[in-house]
Amino acid sequence: MWISHRQQLYFYRHLLGLFKVGRLVNILALLSSFFVSRLLRRPLAWGQPWALSVEPSGQCNLQCPECPVGAGVLTRKAGMMTPGILKELLDQAGTPLSFLNLYFQGEPLLNRQLDKMVQLATERRIFTSMSTNGLLLTPRRCDELILGGLGQLIVSVDGLTPESYARYRKGGDLLKVQEGIRTFLERRKALKKHSPILCVQFLVFAHNEHEIPALKRWCKAQGVDRLQLKSAQFYDFGNQEVAPPENQRYSRYKMVDGRLQMKGKMYKHCYKQWSSAVVSWDGQAAPCCYDKDLDYSPGNIRQVPLPELWKGKKMQGFRTQVLTNKAQMEMCRNCPEGRKWLI
Numbered sequence: 001m002w003i004s005h006r007q008q009l010y011f012y013r014h015l016l017g018l019f020k021v022g023r024l025v026n027i028l029a030l031l032s033s034f035f036v037s038r039l040l041r042r043p044l045a046w047g048q049p050w051a052l053s054v055e056p057s058g059q060c061n062l063q064c065p066e067c068p069v070g071a072g073v074l075t076r077k078a079g080m081m082t083p084g085i086l087k088e089l090l091d092q093a094g095t096p097l098s099f100l101n102l103y104f105q106g107e108p109l110l111n112r113q114l115d116k117m118v119q120l121a122t123e124r125r126i127f128t129s130m131s132t133n134g135l136l137l138t139p140r141r142c143d144e145l146i147l148g149g150l151g152q153l154i155v156s157v158d159g160l161t162p163e164s165y166a167r168y169r170k171g172g173d174l175l176k177v178q179e180g181i182r183t184f185l186e187r188r189k190a191l192k193k194h195s196p197i198l199c200v201q202f203l204v205f206a207h208n209e210h211e212i213p214a215l216k217r218w219c220k221a222q223g224v225d226r227l228q229l230k231s232a233q234f235y236d237f238g239n240q241e242v243a244p245p246e247n248q249r250y251s252r253y254k255m256v257d258g259r260l261q262m263k264g265k266m267y268k269h270c271y272k273q274w275s276s277a278v279v280s281w282d283g284q285a286a287p288c289c290y291d292k293d294l295d296y297s298p299g300n301i302r303q304v305p306l307p308e309l310w311k312g313k314k315m316q317g318f319r320t321q322v323l324t325n326k327a328q329m330e331m332c333r334n335c336p337e338g339r340k341w342l343i
Helices: 005-017 021-040 083-093 114-123 139-148 162-168 174-190 209-222 306-310 313-328
Strands: 051-054 099-101 127-132 152-156 197-204 226-231 253-256 259-262 276-279
Touching: 005 197, 021 313, 051 083, 083 114, 083 306, 114 127, 114 139, 139 174, 152 174, 162 174, 174 197, 174 209, 197 209, 209 226, 276 306, 306 313
Parallel strands: 051 099, 051 276, 099 127, 127 152, 152 197, 197 226
Antiparallel strands: 253 259
């Protein structure tokens, strides 16, 4: 939900400034191949990814129980992406790329070269967004993100009291995060900038759903641009310290035979595989952000260029499984994408 209508206008004006006819043509090609593939039950890949998610850092400074990094269950090695790897990726993606999400797993602000990565995208007129736990929002880091041209900064605030916040954000400090938010807004004003827009993201659990009205008031008082209430993802490795909210509006799940089950019908399609891709800190590609351990990786962009991976046998094989037997993949069963008939 939006809070600041004025910032909303600046946000859309910024997006229009990045518009290119070639990018629109590419998106139309992706959409067309998506719908034709569904009709034929055979994967067609027209166009190149219009959006990418990258992993500036595979490491994190928190131990959130429902996060694969925080819970320590990922089997792959963690590290930091270099500007060189990102530049190579952006060069491969070319002009069709319109959106870059600087987050996959880990905490992006642990990467001390993050500002250079933002600048690389800004130089190519690519809209950038980043999600952070907000603990490292110092004045210097805020200035780097603002002046680098970041389009959107998402800060996780999953509780309005230290006790409520710490129940999920293990190792975090609510007061430090709130101070980081104030610092960011002060620096943006001092630098006379309207971007990046600041979005506070609130994962709704059973223990914090009662705080939503107070959260809205707090965000307005601070001058936050946007508030996003987000449903939480749950995994088998979770220690049950947190639970889905009682208000079904904020939950992805329903209870079936004593187990959580994703709401909605699972259709044999998912637009993610016809629109975007994910690349880890070391250049390993993935079909989507739910492939957290890169089990379905088609390869590494440092060995095979992204356009070839995008239309290669492994990606086409993954798309085939989505179109024919999607329910067989566990990560798809715990994913809200592709649960609407149209898209």
